[in-house]
Amino acid sequence: MLKLANDSGLDAGAGKFVTVAGGRLHYVEAGAGRPVVLLHGNAGFVQDYAAVMQALPARGFHAIAFDRPGHGLSERPSGASMTMVAQASLLHDALDALGIVRPVIVGHSWSGALVLAYALEYQRAVAALVLLAPAVYPEPPAYGAESALLGVPMLSDLLIKLSVARISREIERSLVRAFAPDPVPVAYLQAAQATWQQATQVKATVEDELNFSPTTQALSPRYSTMRVPTLVVTGDADQLVNPVRHAYPLHRVLPQAELIVLPATGHMLPQTRMQAVLATIAQAHAQAARVS
Numbered sequence: 484m485l486k487l488a489n490d491s492g493l494d495a496g497a498g499k500f501v502t503v504a505g506g507r508l509h510y511v512e513a514g515a516g517r518p519v520v521l522l523h524g525n526a527g528f529v530q531d532y533a534a535v536m537q538a539l540p541a542r543g544f545h546a547i548a549f550d551r552p553g554h555g556l557s558e559r560p561s562g563a564s565m566t567m568v569a570q571a572s573l574l575h576d577a578l579d580a581l582g583i584v585r586p587v588i589v590g591h592s593w594s595g596a597l598v599l600a601y602a603l604e605y606q607r608a609v610a611a612l613v614l615l616a617p618a619v620y621p622e623p624p625a626y627g628a629e630s631a632l633l634g635v636p637m638l639s640d641l642l643i644k645l646s647v648a649r650i651s652r653e654i655e656r657s658l659v660r661a662f663a664p665d666p667v668p669v670a671y672l673q674a675a676q677a678t679w680q681q682a683t684q685v686k687a688t689v690e691d692e693l694n695f696s697p698t699t700q701a702l703s704p705r706y707s708t709m710r711v712p713t714l715v716v717t718g719d720a721d722q723l724v725n726p727v728r729h730a731y732p733l734h735r736v737l738p739q740a741e742l743i744v745l746p747a748t749g750h751m752l753p754q755t756r757m758q759a760v761l762a763t764i765a766q767a768h769a770q771a772a773r774v775s
Contacts, residue, residue: 498529498556503576505560509550510577514540517768518583521548521753522574524592524618525695526654526688528555530674531591534757542765547583549574551594553687555678565690567698571601575608584608587767589760591615591753592724593691595733596699602711603702610771611712613763615752618724619733620703621696654679654688660722661750671754706736712770713740714763718748718756 500507511529513536523531529548539546552570553559563569574597578586587610590598595617602609658667658675678684715737717730724730726744734742745752745759753760 500556501577501580503573503580505563505573506552506558508552508558508573508577509556510547511536512545512547513537514543514545516540516543516545518545518547518586519764519768520574520578520583520586520588521546522588522590522594522597523548523551523554523753524594524616525691526554526657526675526679526684527551527591527593528675528678528684530555530671530678531751531753535753535760538757538761539764542761544764544768547581547586549577551597551687551691553683553690555684559683559687564694565687566694567597567600567702568604570597571604574601575605578608585610585771587611587613587764587771589613589615589764590617592618592750593695595619595729596695596702599706599709600698600702602709603705606709606711609711611767612714613760613767614713614715614730614733615760615763616717616721616724616726616750617715617729617733618695619699619706619729621700622728623696657723662755663722663749664720664747665749665751665755668754706733707738709737710739712767712774713737714743714767714770715740716743716745716752716759716763718745718750718752720747721750723750 498509498511500509519539521532528550532548536546536548550557552565552573559565585608588598588601595614596619598612598614599619602612715730715734717726734740743763745756748756
């Protein structure tokens with residue numbers, strides 16, 4: 484079982500599971516009041532929001548952070564393509580089962596597009612969106628060799644198992660860029676390294692990379708139809724998801740969006756700019772209350 488860092492305020496024993504079509508999703512929750520759903524990026528897990536989860540209850544929020552399908556402790560349905568649209572459907576089923584009504588949904592990085600996919604399908608079920616360093620337009624996929632062979636029956640699982648160590652090293656190198664110009668916290672790195680040794684996590688990461696560009700290619704022409712209050716937050720020094728290609732053009736096409744640019748800030752906003760994330764969540768709830 485995944486063990487989260489001791490100083491995170493979260494531990495695996497505190498996690499819960501909700502059953503959806505094809506498997507169980509792992510989540511952690513804290514507090515009571517206005518609901519906030521937190522979704523991590525690719526190669527991430529609930530640990531990404533550990534500090535945010537600790538702080539939200541004191542501000543009157545009910546925080547729920549999910550491991551996306553196949554990541555962390557969540558199961559990934561077998562035999563089904565887990566595109567953003569499919570993951571949005573699983574998330575909708577999970578929130579319905581948990582009785583979560585009209586939350587603010589926060590998506591970091593890869594999950595920026597997931598949150599948009601969710602809102603496009605279930606606009607009336609969303610109060611507002613917070614997109615942190617969002618990746619929302621097509622990009623060349625990473626892990627090209629593994630991605631090309633994922634569709635080959637039987638070979639894909641073997642290939643992933645053989646590639647775990649190499650892909651884990653690649654993810655670890657990208658983590659330095661994700662946190663820059665800030666250092667990578669030791670506790671987070673240790674928890675992440677343990678997660679990336681799981682073949683299921685690596686396979687989910689590779690599949691999500693493979694599905695990203697085709698799905699965003701199909702979704703992006705619809706972004707302008709969104710009618711949900713949205714706050715787009717990006718760092719001007721993001722080395723992983725260039726805001727010029729993602730956050731800035733997204734802000735221009737979303738009818739009800741506000742852009743917040745954080746100076747001297749990189750990609751890993753939930754970890755490095757917790758106070759800004761908390762303030763943005765509060766702002767999103769205030770905007771949702773005004774338009775409801």
